[in-house]
Amino acid sequence: MGMIFKERTKVDVARRIFLDAIQPIEDTENVPVEECTGRVLASEIIAERNVPHYRRAAMDGYAVRSSDTIGASPTNPVMLHVEDEITEGAGVRVHTGSTVPDEADAVIMIEDTSLIGDMLEVRAQMHPNKHVGCVGEDILEGERVLGEGHLLRPCDVAVIASLGIRSITVYRRPLVAVIPTGEELVPRTDAGIPASGMVLETNGLMVGLYVEKWGANARYCDIVVDKPELIKEAIQSNLDADMIVICGGTSVGQRDHVPAVVGSLGKVLVHGVGLSPGKPTALGIIGKVPVLCLPGYPVAGLVGLFAFGRSALRKVGNIPELPDTILRLPLSSKLTSRIGYVTYSRVIIDNDVVRPFMTSGSGILSSVAKSDGLVIVPENVEGYEEGQEVDVVLIG
Amino acid sequence: MGMIFKERTKVDVARRIFLDAIQPIEDTENVPVEECTGRVLASEIIAERNVPHYRRAAMDGYAVRSSDTIGASPTNPVMLHVEDEITEGAGVRVHTGSTVPDEADAVIMIEDTSLIGDMLEVRAQMHPNKHVGCVGEDILEGERVLGEGHLLRPCDVAVIASLGIRSITVYRRPLVAVIPTGEELVPRTDAGIPASGMVLETNGLMVGLYVEKWGANARYCDIVVDKPELIKEAIQSNLDADMIVICGGTSVGQRDHVPAVVGSLGKVLVHGVGLSPGKPTALGIIGKVPVLCLPGYPVAGLVGLFAFGRSALRKVGNIPELPDTILRLPLSSKLTSRIGYVTYSRVIIDNDVVRPFMTSGSGILSSVAKSDGLVIVPENVEGYEEGQEVDVVLIG
Numbered sequence: 001m002g003m004i005f006k007e008r009t010k011v012d013v014a015r016r017i018f019l020d021a022i023q024p025i026e027d028t029e030n031v032p033v034e035e036c037t038g039r040v041l042a043s044e045i046i047a048e049r050n051v052p053h054y055r056r057a058a059m060d061g062y063a064v065r066s067s068d069t070i071g072a073s074p075t076n077p078v079m080l081h082v083e084d085e086i087t088e089g090a091g092v093r094v095h096t097g098s099t100v101p102d103e104a105d106a107v108i109m110i111e112d113t114s115l116i117g118d119m120l121e122v123r124a125q126m127h128p129n130k131h132v133g134c135v136g137e138d139i140l141e142g143e144r145v146l147g148e149g150h151l152l153r154p155c156d157v158a159v160i161a162s163l164g165i166r167s168i169t170v171y172r173r174p175l176v177a178v179i180p181t182g183e184e185l186v187p188r189t190d191a192g193i194p195a196s197g198m199v200l201e202t203n204g205l206m207v208g209l210y211v212e213k214w215g216a217n218a219r220y221c222d223i224v225v226d227k228p229e230l231i232k233e234a235i236q237s238n239l240d241a242d243m244i245v246i247c248g249g250t251s252v253g254q255r256d257h258v259p260a261v262v263g264s265l266g267k268v269l270v271h272g273v274g275l276s277p278g279k280p281t282a283l284g285i286i287g288k289v290p291v292l293c294l295p296g297y298p299v300a301g302l303v304g305l306f307a308f309g310r311s312a313l314r315k316v317g318n319i320p321e322l323p324d325t326i327l328r329l330p331l332s333s334k335l336t337s338r339i340g341y342v343t344y345s346r347v348i349i350d351n352d353v354v355r356p357f358m359t360s361g362s363g364i365l366s367s368v369a370k371s372d373g374l375v376i377v378p379e380n381v382e383g384y385e386e387g388q389e390v391d392v393v394l395i396g
Numbered sequence: 397m398g399m400i401f402k403e404r405t406k407v408d409v410a411r412r413i414f415l416d417a418i419q420p421i422e423d424t425e426n427v428p429v430e431e432c433t434g435r436v437l438a439s440e441i442i443a444e445r446n447v448p449h450y451r452r453a454a455m456d457g458y459a460v461r462s463s464d465t466i467g468a469s470p471t472n473p474v475m476l477h478v479e480d481e482i483t484e485g486a487g488v489r490v491h492t493g494s495t496v497p498d499e500a501d502a503v504i505m506i507e508d509t510s511l512i513g514d515m516l517e518v519r520a521q522m523h524p525n526k527h528v529g530c531v532g533e534d535i536l537e538g539e540r541v542l543g544e545g546h547l548l549r550p551c552d553v554a555v556i557a558s559l560g561i562r563s564i565t566v567y568r569r570p571l572v573a574v575i576p577t578g579e580e581l582v583p584r585t586d587a588g589i590p591a592s593g594m595v596l597e598t599n600g601l602m603v604g605l606y607v608e609k610w611g612a613n614a615r616y617c618d619i620v621v622d623k624p625e626l627i628k629e630a631i632q633s634n635l636d637a638d639m640i641v642i643c644g645g646t647s648v649g650q651r652d653h654v655p656a657v658v659g660s661l662g663k664v665l666v667h668g669v670g671l672s673p674g675k676p677t678a679l680g681i682i683g684k685v686p687v688l689c690l691p692g693y694p695v696a697g698l699v700g701l702f703a704f705g706r707s708a709l710r711k712v713g714n715i716p717e718l719p720d721t722i723l724r725l726p727l728s729s730k731l732t733s734r735i736g737y738v739t740y741s742r743v744i745i746d747n748d749v750v751r752p753f754m755t756s757g758s759g760i761l762s763s764v765a766k767s768d769g770l771v772i773v774p775e776n777v778e779g780y781e782e783g784q785e786v787d788v789v790l791i792g
Contacts, residue, residue, distance in 0.1 A: 095651050096692070098579075116782075
């Protein structure tokens with residue numbers, strides 16, 4: 001009748017153990033540049049051409065030979081001819097981005113000139129290469145433009161496209177199988193209010209939407225009731241995925257079979273973490289497939305997903321770690337936490353002040369929907385005082 | 397021959413003028429909950445049922461009448477029968493989340509009990525409602541769960557789904573028409589290296605990918621050469637969009653017709669802003685359609701898009717303002733800026749130090765791809781010193 005966890009692994013230790021067990025995906029795919037935002041480069045991008053590939057005018061004005069402008073100034077202008085080709089004493093009209101003729105070595109800005117009949121008054125001395133963009137000024141042929149593992153932003157995609165590249169080799173998106181478990185669950189698609197004791201399945205939906213948001217594909221699996229053999233079947237039929245997330249059945253009660261089943265198929269690395277809420281979280285691996293077992297209580301499950309799921313998915317999918325959006329603001333009232341546990345406290349940001357959310361039950365999912373962010377209190381800190389500044393991680 | 401801007405509007409003034417002219421979208425659509433991450437609620441969500449809709453056990457244990465446990469303690473336990481129904485002196489086995497029988501008013505944790513034959517030793521006194529989740533504890537029927545204008549996160553979607561809601565009324569995604577202009581442009585789909593003086597069109601691609609990332613649909617229009625009548629036609633055929641972004645032709649040179657054409661069809665609100673790079677940016681409105689005219693130089697265009705396009709799109713699409721991800725870090729070397737201009741300086745983050753990017757040409761798009769973020773220097777500040785801490789806005 002042991003309801004007490006034998007272990008309570010520290011969050012950072014548990015995360016390290018889990019991440020160390022995870023092998024990143026090696027499969028790649030070729031994706032059109034237009035669809036590459038948010039994808040991860042599977043090999044470096046080497047420029048196969050110069051950008052620009054010609055000497056370009058950096059200003060609207062006239063291409064000239066700089067030697068023809070020696071001594072030119074507002075009080076002592078030089079007069080040139082305007083021609084279609086560069087010869088001694090001639091200037092050629094150019095626009096920003098257009099080709100600078102080979103014989104010219106500078107572009108004089110239109111502001112520093114005046115057209116007087118067909119003669120050009122030049123009022124500034126140009127030095128060689130002034131306002132001329134050299135071949136390869138932006139990108140040199142052979143240059144490494146972006147490295148393997150780079151998370152592609154639209155500006156990166158534009159640079160790659162400027163090299164004439166039409167599709168990019170990126171890592172395959174990880175496939176995450178999400179398995180909801182629990183006697184009490186009914187499918188979301190069921191009409192009407194469920195019977196007493198039954199609830200609509202929404203944890204799996206939430207986990208699936210988060211992993212999709214974080215760059216994975218989600219496989220939404222059917223609900224599995226709390227029977228070891230059925231849980232085992234469900235896991236086995238999803239071992240083709242890159243990661244499995246199981247919702248519910250992770251505690252140590254009569255109906256909590258998930259960690260034992262994971263252990264029978266592979267290895268439970270951690271069961272019971274110093275995370276509040278989220279203590280019953282279990283981390284395992286079956287073959288090469290990491291298995292994240294989240295508590296069924298929705299807030300506890302969500303905190304477990306934030307604390308372990310996101311970094312695990314990043315490792316699986318070769319997705320670089322990006323900093324969270326954090327606001328540093330003072331507390332409107334005392335924020336309590338559980339000593340010995342990393343506490344994820346839901347907070348509301350209101351007029352640049354942080355208000356801890358009072359309903360603390362880990363079954364109360366609406367407390368998350370009503371929250372703007374989380375204050376993550378380390379295990380050795382016992383809450384924060386009113387007025388103290390805290391880091392709020394925005395809930396994405 | 398006036399190459400000088402008549403005005404140079406301050407960035408925040410220009411933005412305010414532009415936003416004031418923009419009408420948000422009123423059209424809504426009904427979208428399945430599974431597809432609502434990142435969408436904006438077009439009406440508030442009112443709960444039509446209680447969550448939970450029954451009294452639920454908050455712990456694994458036994459449902460009991462609290463009055464039967466009076467005086468119970470480890471040294472003085474009370475003995476109860478284990479039954480299937482609650483009667484005086486009886487307990488019913490319950491699991492977390494299961495129904496608490498009507499006649500019971502408390503749940504005793506299994507840790508505080510022992511089964512001795514068919515008798516239950518109870519070692520703690522329960523008060524009424526202990527470990528019982530009341531009806532509506534999470535969400536009360538009739539309660540406003542989320543307000544109009546809320547940007548839906550996966551946790552919000554899960555809460556909405558827990559109410560039995562299967563689709564959500566959200567604002568229609570804005571449609572942004574992106575029109576690339578310039579004599580020098582050739583389509584990205586052209587094979588081979590373009591002729592001298594010609595470049596692949598990538599600004600429109602970059603703008604389109606950003607607006608998609610920010611929650612809009614992009615319409616990628618064909619390249620338009622620098623002829624007023626063709627630019628006019630292109631704009632007119634896109635006035636069904638919610639916003640138009642035109643790339644190139646915004647300066648005051650011989651080939652820069654875009655602001656004049658916008659003015660002929662509607663109103664140019666601002667032309668020339670105190671933004672570096674990005675000074676030639678123009679902001680206009682044609683009927684109800686905001687028109688953002690970006691410089692053709694890629695970095696200048698991108699900065700103009702960041703400075704004006706994102707907030708304009710948010711206003712158009714009813715998308716709430718979210719804070720950027722900002723890191724506060726010291727500079728590895730002096731960062732120069734242009735006094736009188738809001739300067740967007742590209743920087744690299746390297747071992748928690750901020751290194752300004754030395755190539756400052758606004759034609760050098762690769763400087764953005766090689767950068768991690770932007771330091772935005774206000775117009776009245778003349779750069780920052782080595783070692784000074786600055787806010788780096790990560791480039792998304």
